[in-house]
Every structure is written in C-alpha cells, then in structure tokens.
Amino acid sequence: MDEQALLQRIREGKLVEGPQHATERYLEGLKRTLIVSADTELISAPAYLRAARHAPSLNAYVSALGIIQDELGHAHIAYRLLEDLGVNTRQLVYERDPRDFKHPYAFDVPLDSWTELVVANAFYDRAGFVLLGDIFRHTSYGPWKRALVKVDREENFHLRHGERWMEILAANPATREELQRAVDWMFVMTLEWFGLPDHLKRHTEQIEYGLKGSTNDQLRQEWMSTAVPLCERLGLRVPAHYDPQLGQYVVDCPFPAEFDEENKRWRFEDGPVSWDQVLQRWRRRGPANGELVFQLQRAYRQLAA
Amino acid sequence: MPSPEEVRQVLRSILDPEFPVSVVDLGLVRGVEVDGDVVRVRITLTSLGCPCVELIREDVRRAVQQLEGVREVVVEQVFERWSRADITPEGLQRLREAGVV
Numbered sequence: 001m002d003e004q005a006l007l008q009r010i011r012e013g014k015l016v017e018g019p020q021h022a023t024e025r026y027l028e029g030l031k032r033t034l035i036v037s038a039d040t041e042l043i044s045a046p047a048y049l050r051a052a053r054h055a056p057s058l059n060a061y062v063s064a065l066g067i068i069q070d071e072l073g074h075a076h077i078a079y080r081l082l083e084d085l086g087v088n089t090r091q092l093v094y095e096r097d098p099r100d101f102k103h104p105y106a107f108d109v110p111l112d113s114w115t116e117l118v119v120a121n122a123f124y125d126r127a128g129f130v131l132l133g134d135i136f137r138h139t140s141y142g143p144w145k146r147a148l149v150k151v152d153r154e155e156n157f158h159l160r161h162g163e164r165w166m167e168i169l170a171a172n173p174a175t176r177e178e179l180q181r182a183v184d185w186m187f188v189m190t191l192e193w194f195g196l197p198d199h200l201k202r203h204t205e206q207i208e209y210g211l212k213g214s215t216n217d218q219l220r221q222e223w224m225s226t227a228v229p230l231c232e233r234l235g236l237r238v239p240a241h242y243d244p245q246l247g248q249y250v251v252d253c254p255f256p257a258e259f260d261e262e263n264k265r266w267r268f269e270d271g272p273v274s275w276d277q278v279l280q281r282w283r284r285r286g287p288a289n290g291e292l293v294f295q296l297q298r299a300y301r302q303l304a305a
Numbered sequence: 306m307p308s309p310e311e312v313r314q315v316l317r318s319i320l321d322p323e324f325p326v327s328v329v330d331l332g333l334v335r336g337v338e339v340d341g342d343v344v345r346v347r348i349t350l351t352s353l354g355c356p357c358v359e360l361i362r363e364d365v366r367r368a369v370q371q372l373e374g375v376r377e378v379v380v381e382q383v384f385e386r387w388s389r390a391d392i393t394p395e396g397l398q399r400l401r402e403a404g405v406v
Contacts, residue, residue: 059359066356149404157322160360 010210015142019085029205030141031085033212035092037135038078040103040128042093044071046295047107047288051117063161064117067125070154077147084143094300098293099285104193106186108286109261115169119182121162123190123227129155130223131194131212138213163230170234180236185264187238190227192256194220196275224249261287306374309337312344315372319364322357326399328365332391335383342376344369349385358382 006023009016016022022030045068052068055061079089106124111117132155136148169175195201198217206212214222224240228249231238239253254272259265259281307315316334317327328334328348336347346365350358362380369378392400400406 062354063356063359066354146404153323153325153403157357157360160322161356164360164363 007208010140015145016140017142025205026209027085029209029211031082031087033135033206034078034082034085034144035087036102037132038075038082038092039101040107041071041075041078042296043101043103043107043292044068044124045075046292047111048117048120050288050292051111051113051120054114054117056114060114060165067121067158067161070158074151074154077151081143081147094297096293098290099283101289101293105282105286106189106193107292108289109185109189109259109264110288110291113178113182114165115175115178116182116186118162118165118169119179119186121158122166122230123162123186124193125155125158125162126227127190127193127223129159130219134212134214134219134222138210140210166230166234166236170236183231183236183238185259185266187227187231187240188253188255188257188266189259190223191220191240191251192278194223200275221248306339306342307344307372309339311372312337312339312346312369315368316346316365319361319368322360322364324400324405325403326392326396328361330393330396330399332387332393332396333361335385342374343379344372344375344377345379345381347381347383349383349387351387353384 001021001023003023003025006016006021006026009021016026019027048064048068048071052061052064055064079093082092083089104127111120129152132148132151136145136152139145139148166179169179195216198215201216207215228238228240228242240249240251242248243250253266254268254270256273256275256278258267258270258273258277260267313329313334316337317329319328320326321328321331321333324331331351333348333350334346335349336345338345346369348361348365350361355361362382365380366378369375389406397406
C-alpha cells in the first residue's frame with residue numbers, strides 16, 4: 001500500500017487492521033506510540049508497588065494491588081499488539097537497558113509514601129486516561145481501538161481511588177500538609193508528562209496518521225480541566241488557574257523548570273528552562289529508573305543465568 | 306420511608322467502579338431490609354480480594370441516604386458465593402458491549 005492510499009483510507013474513517021493496510025512509516029509511528037504506552041503501564045507496576053507497602057489498611061493495600069494488576073494487564077495488551085507487528089517483546093521487556101525505556105520521566109522519581117501513591121493515581125493515571133481516551137476515540141489502528149474499551153473503565157477506578165484518598169488525606173489536619181507537598185511536585189511533573197509544546201513538536205505523523213487526535217497542548221489542557229477543579233475543591237494549592245477570557249487553563253509557575261531530584265521540588269527560583277534542558281534530563285533518566293527496571297527483569301536474569 | 310423495591314431501584318443507578326454495569330445487574334445485592342428509618346443493604350463481592358470494596362460501600366451508602374425518610378444506611382458485606390450466573394441478562398449484554406465477556 002502506498003502513502004496516498006493509506007491517507008485516503010484514514011480520511012474515509014476506515015481502520016487500519018494490519019501491515020497490509022499500512023506503510024512502513026505508519027508502522028514505525030504506530031510502534032513508537034505503542035512502546036511509550038506499553039512501557040508506561042509496565043513501569044507503573046513496580047513504581048506503585050514500592051509505595052503500596054505503606055498502605056494504611058488491608059483494604060487500601062488490596063485496592064493498590066488491584067490497580068497494579070490492572071496496569072500489568074494494560075501493558076500486556078500493548079506489548080501483545082507490538083508482538084503482532086513483529087516486534088521482539090521479550091527483548092523489549094527483559095533485555096533492554098533501563099535508560100532505553102520510553103515511559104515518562106515522572107515514573108523515574110520514586111514514590112515514597114501512601115500519599116504520593118494516591119496522588120499518582122489521581123494525577124498520573126488521569127494523564128494516562130486522557131492520553132488513552134484520545135487514542136481510543138481517534139486511533140486509526142483497529143486492534144488498539146478495540147483493546148482500549150476495557151482499559152478506559154479500569155483507569156476510571158484508579159482515578160476514583162486516588163481522588164477518594166486525596167479527600168481523606170485533605171480532611172485530616174495531620175496528613176494535609178504532606179498531601180500538599182506531594183501535589184506541589186507531582187502537579188508540575190504531570191504537566192511535563194504531556195511533552196513538548198505544539199510549536200516545538202517534531203513528530204507530526206501521529207496526528208497525520210490518526211494515531212492520536214489531539215495535540216500535546218490540547219491534552220495538557222484536558223488534564224488540567226479536571227485536575228485543577230479537583231485540587232480546588234479539596235482546598236489544595238496548584239500553580240494553574242482557568243482564565244475565562246482565554247477560555248483555557250494558564251500555568252502560574254515557571255514552566256518548564258529544573259527539578260531537584262534529591263529534595264523532590266521544582267527549582268522555580270531559577271526561572272523557566274528550555275525544553276532542550278528538559279529533554280536532557282529525561283534522557284539521563286531519574287533516580288529510580290535502574291531500580292524499577294531491575295525489578296522487572298530480575299527473575300528473567302536469574303532464570304537465564 | 307422507602308420500600309425495599311425503591312431502594313433496589315436506586316441501587317440500579319450505581320455502577321460497579323470497573324465495569325459499566327449496576328451493582329444490581331452484576332448480582333452483588335443480596336438483600337434489602339427497611340426497618341423504620343434504617344435501611345440495611347447486604348452486598349457480596351465478585352472476589353474475596355475485591356479492590357473496589359470501599360468504593361462500592363460508599364456509593365451504596367451515599368445513594369440510599371438520598372432517599373426520603375432514611376436516617377441510617379447499614380451496608381453489610383456478606384461472603385456469599387458469587388459467579389457469572391448471578392449476572393442478569395441486561396448485565397451480560399452491557400458487559401458484552403464493553404468487551405469484557
């Protein structure tokens with residue numbers, strides 16, 4: 001199939017069902033998008049498990065484990081789709097260098113408490129929900145679209161779990177401050193998750209090929225449109241507000257900024273940095289990167305030895 | 306005070322947190338008693354380690370509390386066996402649409 005026939009097919013709203021309907025360039029873009037999604041779901045499992053140990057009750061622990069199990073299921077779906085496209089997923093999951101994983105930098109910053117875990121459920125899973133919801137509605141790749149029906153509902157449960165626990169922690173003066181501290185670093189971390197602003201974005205085939213429907217900036221807005229009201233309702237401070245004149249959310253802090261990994265805080269005092277500096281930090285990966293990937297690969301290595 | 310049927314009716318509006326099916330159609334509601342202004346709802350779960358137990362209990366409590374004449378809602382978790390056979394035909398239809406079964 002040539003480029004023109006493919007674009008014609010997509011414009012007509014017909015789904016691509018496999019390589020027979022696609023071009024090499026489409027397949028490369030699809031694989032790149034799928035790998036980011038698969039890696040993100042997968043790395044969230046050890047990242048969340050690390051923090052779930054601090055669960056305040058057995059029911060809370062079981063909820064956290066249920067979420068982790070869902071995430072592994074979602075990762076499996078995406079890797080399975082990659083396998084069907086001829087990608088060696090065994091190599092991808094078990095033999096890849098930790099720094100070559102494509103999940104957002106956010107997951108390389110360790111979650112150290114139950115508070116940070118539930119904010120991750122409310123913020124990070126919301127980002128996943130926004131991104132996958134967009135893919136579900138717009139993707140031109142049929143097998144992915146069908147697989148996402150179930151993912152959408154499960155992420156909904158993760159969000160509710162996160163929101164419910166944020167409510168509980170916000171209502172208690174003894175835990176409120178710790179919650180605010182988690183929100184302080186994790187809110188901006190999730191803003192960054194959506195990536196380069198539209199005017200700097202290089203890969204355009206994602207939109208062109210209908211792999212996704214909305215741009216990074218649109219998705220960042222969509223995330224803020226529910227995350228900001230949630231925080232306002234709970235009386236938590238966030239550096240963003242809705243501007244009725246612009247008809248959109250405005251970020252009120254230097255963004256993007258440099259992140260102090262050791263103290264988990266944004267160095268707003270240094271002012272905004274360039275996205276090139278952010279990309280450099282992402283490429284270096286964060287403090288928990290090696291540990292989390294090691295956990296995923298440990299048993300495979302032991303069996304192979 | 307509401308009748309048990311009215312309580313069941315309101316429970317039909319409560320969706321399972323993970324699936325687009327009501328707790329009634331999923332076969333989780335195992336008894337409704339109205340005793341004056343106290344409503345007792347007995348629910349079971351699809352598995353012993355159900356990750357959504359707190360959410361379901363809260364949803365049930367909140368919804369029933371809205372009914373006129375209700376002062377207290379007791380959500381009692383019973384450990385009755387649950388299986389696929391407990392899902393109503395409507396529930397199965399919804400799950401099929403969601404690609405779950």
